[in-house]
Amino acid sequence: MKYAIIIGSHRKGSQSTKVGKYIANELRKLKETVTIIDLANNPLPLWGDASIKKKWAPYKRKLQQADALVVISPEWGGMVPSGLKNLFLLCGHELAHKPALIVTVSASRGGAYPVAELRMSSYKNNYLCYIPEHIIVRDVNDMLNDTKLDETNKADFYLKKRLSHALGVLQEYAKAFVRIRKSKKTDMKDYNFGM
Numbered sequence: 126m127k128y129a130i131i132i133g134s135h136r137k138g139s140q141s142t143k144v145g146k147y148i149a150n151e152l153r154k155l156k157e158t159v160t161i162i163d164l165a166n167n168p169l170p171l172w173g174d175a176s177i178k179k180k181w182a183p184y185k186r187k188l189q190q191a192d193a194l195v196v197i198s199p200e201w202g203g204m205v206p207s208g209l210k211n212l213f214l215l216c217g218h219e220l221a222h223k224p225a226l227i228v229t230v231s232a233s234r235g236g237a238y239p240v241a242e243l244r245m246s247s248y249k250n251n252y253l254c255y256i257p258e259h260i261i262v263r264d265v266n267d268m269l270n271d272t273k274l275d276e277t278n279k280a281d282f283y284l285k286k287r288l289s290h291a292l293g294v295l296q297e298y299a300k301a302f303v304r305i306r307k308s309k310k311t312d313m314k315d316y317n318f319g320m
């Protein structure tokens with residue numbers, strides 16, 4: 126199946142990009158096809174900009190092709206970065222009725238706020254479906270720096286195992302949601318926007 130990983134940090138060389146690459150590698154080990162959408166350097170103009178149609182087209186294509194998504198967001202000022210919220214605003218129905226795993230990133234003990242924010246606001250009109258499992262990468266500078274499973278490095282070991290579990294859950298949702306989309310019950314012709 127096809128997975129799109131959206132990396133929500135605007136920073137070049139961000140820790141979120143490191144986490145995204147780790148997850149891409151894990152999904153590829155599971156024989157999945159992965160495309161990465163990295164918002165480093167904030168490549169998308171704000172909604173309403175005249176140049177948006179042309180710039181959005183390659184993103185739209187990648188998102189349309191995906192069966193499932195991983196949405197990675199750092200915690201910035203207790204929030205989701207604005208470029209990531211802008212991406213959700215630019216979406217039509219590319220993400221509709223597709224399962225997504227939330228992964229949040231903090232250099233310290235944060236990471237809960239962006240989970241709550243994404244679950245509350247980011248999916249209404251694009252109909253993205255967040256699965257109940259999510260991952261919070263705390264102390265990110267010390268985490269996921271290699272692919273070794275070292276039991277003596279307790280926090281990193283736990284996180285790698287938990288992430289592996291979450292990706293397994295996402296895989297099952299990805300398979301099941303194909304049937305849901307095929308049912309045509311999810312046709313959004315009459316209800317373009319969520320309530």
Ligand SMILES: Cc1cc2nc3c(=O)[nH]c(=O)nc-3n(C[C@H](O)[C@H](O)[C@H](O)COP(=O)(O)O)c2cc1C
Binds near residue numbers: 139231
């Ligand atoms: C503008 C800005 C605001 C931040 N605010 C928070 C915060 O509220 N909580 C937190 O845990 N970390 C915060 N951080 C630190 C991030 O956790 C840290 O940069 C981490 O590496 C994830 O961001 P990155 O993916 O951009 O590297 C902030 C970083 C930036 C650049």
